Amino acid sequence: MNGLTWNIMLALIWVGMTGNFTGSGMAIGFLLGYLLLGVTLRDVPRFSGYIRKVPRVVRFVFFFLRELVVSNLRVAYDVLTPTDYMRPGVIAVPLDAHTDGEITLLANMISLTPGSLSLDVSTDRRVLYVHMMYLDDPEQAREQIKYFESRLLELLR
Amino acid sequence: MTTDYVTFGLELATAVFMLVGALFMLLAGLGALRMPDLLMRMHATTKAGALGSGVIMVAVAIHFGEAGVTTRAVAITLFIMLTSPVAAHVIARAGYFTGTPMWSRIVRDELKGKYDRDNHTLDTPPRYKLKATADESTAPAPDAPSESQPEKQKPDDSTP
Numbered sequence: 001m002n003g004l005t006w007n008i009m010l011a012l013i014w015v016g017m018t019g020n021f022t023g024s025g026m027a028i029g030f031l032l033g034y035l036l037l038g039v040t041l042r043d044v045p046r047f048s049g050y051i052r053k054v055p056r057v058v059r060f061v062f063f064f065l066r067e068l069v070v071s072n073l074r075v076a077y078d079v080l081t082p083t084d085y086m087r088p089g090v091i092a093v094p095l096d097a098h099t100d101g102e103i104t105l106l107a108n109m110i111s112l113t114p115g116s117l118s119l120d121v122s123t124d125r126r127v128l129y130v131h132m133m134y135l136d137d138p139e140q141a142r143e144q145i146k147y148f149e150s151r152l153l154e155l156l157r
Numbered sequence: 158m159t160t161d162y163v164t165f166g167l168e169l170a171t172a173v174f175m176l177v178g179a180l181f182m183l184l185a186g187l188g189a190l191r192m193p194d195l196l197m198r199m200h201a202t203t204k205a206g207a208l209g210s211g212v213i214m215v216a217v218a219i220h221f222g223e224a225g226v227t228t229r230a231v232a233i234t235l236f237i238m239l240t241s242p243v244a245a246h247v248i249a250r251a252g253y254f255t256g257t258p259m260w261s262r263i264v265r266d267e268l269k270g271k272y273d274r275d276n277h278t279l280d281t282p283p284r285y286k287l288k289a290t291a292d293e294s295t296a297p298a299p300d301a302p303s304e305s306q307p308e309k310q311k312p313d314d315s316t317p
Contacts, residue, residue: 087261
């Protein structure tokens with residue numbers, strides 16, 4: 001990731017020039033460096049990927065944090081109320097992610113989002129087995145996980 | 158005068174984050190006690206445990222207010238979020254191999270019969286197999302898909 005190294009270098013230059021060796025100084029330098037790269041090198045193909053990805057990563061982090069809080073409120077509700085209406089089940093989700101890193105990240109994210117827990121990947125890496133807390137419609141649950149996967153993969157590729 | 162308000166606000170935020178984190182940890186423990194089977198217990202402990210410790214780390218970062226402590230708190234949160242789902246996966250897998258019973262009211266189990274007990278490989282359901290390999294495998298071993306098919310059918314039939 002060449003854009004990232006350039007951005008870090010610009011942030012370090014900012015920190016050096018202002019003499020403000022703190023986390024907030026580094027953050028300001030990073031932001032200014034990103035804006036500079038975004039304005040000047042927008043059309044250079046080597047940097048355009050990085051420039052497009054940074055807002056997506058920020059949005060994904062907030063999306064993920066919201067999912068994490070929602071999942072915890074739901075688990076809290078489940079733990080404190082009777083278990084009668086739960087409909088657990090295990091489904092197989094076909095994977096578009098292929099490398100080890102992609103599959104690991106996806107499985108971790110699935111485990112931390114509402115109502116789903118990743119169990120295992122098949123040996124040929126075609127499917128991920130996921131345990132769902134409320135399995136009303138298997139196809140709908142699959143689509144939900146595929147949507148999550150597509151959001152993750154557009155960041156990694 | 159204003160610094161009094163600031164310190165009071167920070168103390169209040171610390172206290173609130175500590176309490177919320179502790180509450181989620183308590184819920185994780187309660188979930189491990191109350192949920193009906195192993196997999197559902199892992200749901201409670203993975204999610205509530207990860208968020209609970211993360212929120213407590215936020216309280217720690219606010220209380221100390223130093224860059225060194227904050228970076229360590231962020232690192233701890235990240236590592237817990239990376240490792241707790243892996244632990245859940247390994248425990249669930251071990252539970253499957255040792256034959257821990259699932260809850261009687263489970264709706265669907267597509268994992269059933271897919272583990273090979275001898276070499277610990279995990280099979281893919283026939284509908285998701287690669288087209289090319291499926292065509293190759295039908296000629297030499299026609300019994301392999303037909304063997305896994307009724308296994309997959311069983312939970313579907315028992316549900317209604």
